[in-house]
Amino acid sequence: IGLTKDLFLHLVPLFLWSLDAILADLASQQPGSKGAKKGTQPASSKSQLAIFVALAMVLRRKPDALVSVLPTLRETSKYQGQDKLPVIAWMIAQASQGDLAVGLYAWSQNLLPVVSAKSSNPQSRDIILQLVEKILSGPKARTILVNGAVRKGERLIPPPALEILLRVTFPASSARVKATERFEAVYPTLKEVALAGATGSKAMNQVAQQMLTFAFKAAGEKTAELSKEAAGISIWCFTQNAECYKQWDKVYEDNLEASVVVLKRLSEEWKELSVKLAPVDPLRETLKKFRQKNEKALESGVDGARQSLFKDADKYCKILLGKLSRGHGCLKGMAFAVVALAVGAVVMSPNMESLDWDKLSVFV
Known part of the structure; x- marks a missing residue:
């Protein structure tokens, strides 16, 4: 049941009042605290419990209402900080029991x-991971979230959220922490939600272009696992929107390391990727442009490091163009063979007039 305007106007202040009361009470219990801030009356233990129960009931019954206060929780300083995080996480957990999609959306946003x-620390990471692990733990959670990856026009895991996940899941070996393995466990499902959608739709075209911006940059970084995963996301972007090739063309020379990684991946996994990248004409034209840029750069005498990168890029461009050419030739050869067989059948037929020309034309 959707929220009426009147109900919305009442629930938002109720949420914030309840949250303020809870936070004020928690603050008054902190060691060294001089009590609640002036103007805020600390709640008794019974009334505090009543506030928690009432808030939990509302969040579970009307999880949509939480979405309305997310910007306030995100942008208002009094709701920021390590001491507020457990309460915010608790609120999102309650809403997720009413609607998993709302829970994951709130988690990714706030x-x-x-x-x-x-300010991130082991305690905050643990709270954040506990919540998403809980959201994903249900037997039907993955199906529900992937099928409902877009909620009222908003993606549950938008491109900026996937970028954060990419970075925390595939850090440099020296930057790994205890939480890294836990992020590795939830990443595949969250990535699946982030990439879910109707291929070719206007929304997915925009998502692909947004994702390519950060994924392509990450593909050129030194961390091997990060580079590999980012290259895969970059290639996914090409399967969703041919305009991404133009985006690649614009940044090709400024991101040679990433270009080499992606070109190498395409050439090594062409058999599997070629089907996903069809039609391949945009890729073919892009590779031809790259070859022109490579030749121009090599002729101009670029420095040693970049010269090596241009040579590698050109090598993979040649390999890919060769594969594309052979694939095109195979299709032409197959078409020629079908026509030849059809003509042969006509010539060899003892009774040409009895041939079913409609069937023959369909066959060809």
Whole structure:
């Protein structure tokens, strides 16, 4: 049941009042605290429990209402900080029991960014991971979230959230922490939700272009696992939107390391990827442009490191163009063979007038 305007106007203040009361009470219990802030009356233990119960009931029955206060929780300083995080996570957990999609959306919008913040610490990462692990733990959670990856026009895992996940799941070996393995466990499902959608739709075209921006950059970095995963996402972008090739063309020379990684991946996994990348004409034209840029750069005498990159890029461009040419030739050869067989059948037929020309034309 959707929220009426009147109900919405009442629930939002109720949420914030309840949250303020809970936070004020928690603050008054902190060691060294001088009590609640002026103007805020600390709640008794019974009334505090009543607030928790009432808030939990509302969040479970009307999880949509939480979405309305997410910007306030995200942008207002009094709701920021390690001491507020458990309560915010608890609220999202309650809403997720009413609607998993709301829970994951709230998690990606308000909690996941904390992981990449300078203030991130083991305690905050643990709280954030516990919540998403809980959301994903249900037997039908994956199906529900992938099928409902877009909720009221908003993606549950938008491109900026996937970028954060990419970074925290595939850090440099020296930057790995205890939480890294837990992110590795939830990443595949969250990535699947992030990439879910109707191929070719306007929305997915935009998503692909947004994702290519950060994925392509990450593909050129030194961390092998990060580079590999980012290259895979970059190639996925090409399967969704041919405009991404133009985007690649614009940044090709400024991101040679990434270009080499992606070109190598395409050439090594061409048999599997070629079907997903069809039609391949945009790729063929892009590779031809790359070859022109490579030749121009090599003729101009670029420095040693970049010269090596241009040579590698050109090598993979040649390999891919060769594969594309052979694939095109095979299709032409197959068509010629079918026509030849059809003509042969006509010539060899003892009774040409009895041939079913309609069937023959369909066969060809």
